[in-house]
Amino acid sequence: MTGTRLGETPDARLADAVRTVARVRDRGRRRSVVVVAGLLAAVVAVFAVSLSVGDMVLPLGTVVETLFGGGDGGSRFVVLELRLPRALLAVLVGVGFGLSGAVFQSLLRNPLASPDIIGISAGASAVAVTASLLFQVSGLALSGSALSGSMAAGAAIYLLAWRQGVAGQRLVLIGVGFGTGLSSVVWYVMARSDTTDAQEAYLWLTGTLNGRSWGQVWPLLTALAVLVPLTALAARALGPLRLGDDAAAGLGARVERDRLALLGCATALAGVATAAAGPVGFVAFVAGPIARRLVPGRGAALPHAALTGALIVLVADLGAQHLLPSVQLPVGVVTSIIGAPYLLLLLARANRGGSGG
Numbered sequence: 001m002t003g004t005r006l007g008e009t010p011d012a013r014l015a016d017a018v019r020t021v022a023r024v025r026d027r028g029r030r031r032s033v034v035v036v037a038g039l040l041a042a043v044v045a046v047f048a049v050s051l052s053v054g055d056m057v058l059p060l061g062t063v064v065e066t067l068f069g070g071g072d073g074g075s076r077f078v079v080l081e082l083r084l085p086r087a088l089l090a091v092l093v094g095v096g097f098g099l100s101g102a103v104f105q106s107l108l109r110n111p112l113a114s115p116d117i118i119g120i121s122a123g124a125s126a127v128a129v130t131a132s133l134l135f136q137v138s139g140l141a142l143s144g145s146a147l148s149g150s151m152a153a154g155a156a157i158y159l160l161a162w163r164q165g166v167a168g169q170r171l172v173l174i175g176v177g178f179g180t181g182l183s184s185v186v187w188y189v190m191a192r193s194d195t196t197d198a199q200e201a202y203l204w205l206t207g208t209l210n211g212r213s214w215g216q217v218w219p220l221l222t223a224l225a226v227l228v229p230l231t232a233l234a235a236r237a238l239g240p241l242r243l244g245d246d247a248a249a250g251l252g253a254r255v256e257r258d259r260l261a262l263l264g265c266a267t268a269l270a271g272v273a274t275a276a277a278g279p280v281g282f283v284a285f286v287a288g289p290i291a292r293r294l295v296p297g298r299g300a301a302l303p304h305a306a307l308t309g310a311l312i313v314l315v316a317d318l319g320a321q322h323l324l325p326s327v328q329l330p331v332g333v334v335t336s337i338i339g340a341p342y343l344l345l346l347l348a349r350a351n352r353g354g355s356g357g
Helices: 002-052 060-067 073-108 120-135 139-161 168-191 195-206 214-241 245-250 255-277 283-294 302-322 331-352
Strands: none
Touching: 002 060, 002 073, 002 302, 060 073, 073 168, 073 214, 073 255, 073 283, 073 302, 120 139, 120 168, 120 195, 120 255, 139 168, 139 214, 139 255, 168 195, 214 245, 214 255, 214 302, 245 255, 283 302, 283 331, 302 331
């Protein structure tokens, strides 16, 4: 009897452990689905409010009717030509920045590793401002210059950080320094430019959705339709890579190839979002951490980060339009108000933990 019990006990314990793991996983999946549904509902709600409020307040019923082809000429113009493209652009920009920041931070295992901190957005800004002010580039060509600037900056930072591989901390430090140098290029070009042109460039540099139209929505929507699936495909290697290079290689990951693919996708996401609305600050920086707190233990939480980014930009733009009477602030001003205290808190915690230098 004793021998039988001893023989059965490991199997019983194993079965109990398997059931426990299954319960934990099911609970995590249910929470993940609930959080996604909640974020999506919040995005839809704020989106609807943004189409409804303004100088001409429209009931939600009228907004829905207009979206489905009804409404009078005035409501169609206000909703379809003025408010809808701006709200859609806010969602798309938030998705791009939120997803980009989450990939950078998870891959490099550093909360400071977001495109607006490590020089990716600075690269887009430097090339776009130079092209606009010195060569009078505009429209899609200007958006293309911003994208090329972000990709060039990302490639330069990666090569400078390469030492038989890329360590997250080294890439972040090099990116911060590289971004500072690119920012000086921006201000030098602006100082040599006409005052009116420099003021317009400065407004773009804060990150703005003011005056945006369908001309900015369609290119960004097309780019995200390509980049989001590519990022999801590349993100299958993110789990092993977050364990470290040796562990990832032991699990069969092609470390440098997979890392380069993820960095390329994240850089392109930040570049296309910057091209559409300028370097909207701190969205990429805070969206990932918020999403990971909402679903602890779910890794990078990329869908949650994308929806969080969309919600942040939508709420920030709604505030930018209506917080001050008769004044429309750039959305980047509001996101900076949200993100700057978080950055200071993060640095203070790192310093208290002895890693602040």
